[in-house]
Amino acid sequence: MNNEKVIKLPENRCHFCGKESTLLCDKVKGEIRAIDLGGPGVLSNGVVTCDKKICKECATHIDGADYCPDCVEILKKALR
Numbered sequence: 001m002n003n004e005k006v007i008k009l010p011e012n013r014c015h016f017c018g019k020e021s022t023l024l025c026d027k028v029k030g031e032i033r034a035i036d037l038g039g040p041g042v043l044s045n046g047v048v049t050c051d052k053k054i055c056k057e058c059a060t061h062i063d064g065a066d067y068c069p070d071c072v073e074i075l076k077k078a079l080r
């Protein structure tokens with residue numbers, strides 16, 4: 001019998017709860033001068049964001065950006 005159940009996990013899973021993620025953390029971690037974003041040898045300028053995959057439930061929406069629980073903790077500490 002070839003009746004194995006294949007459990008397909010969503011490709012984008014929340015870093016925190018494992019549910020399907022629809023958002024990426026927008027917390028800016030710093031600026032970069034050059035990084036191989038588009039592939040080896042492709043240099044560009046920009047900002048580095050946390051980019052952790054998060055679902056709606058784990059994300060905290062602040063000022064038009066979505067933050068992961070880790071970054072929310074960092075923000076809270078920074079406000080103390």
Ligand SMILES: [Zn+2]
Pocket residue numbers: 014015016017018019054055056057058059
């Ligand atoms: Zn989640």
Ligand SMILES: [Zn+2]
Pocket residue numbers: 025026027050051052067068069070071
């Ligand atoms: Zn984050």
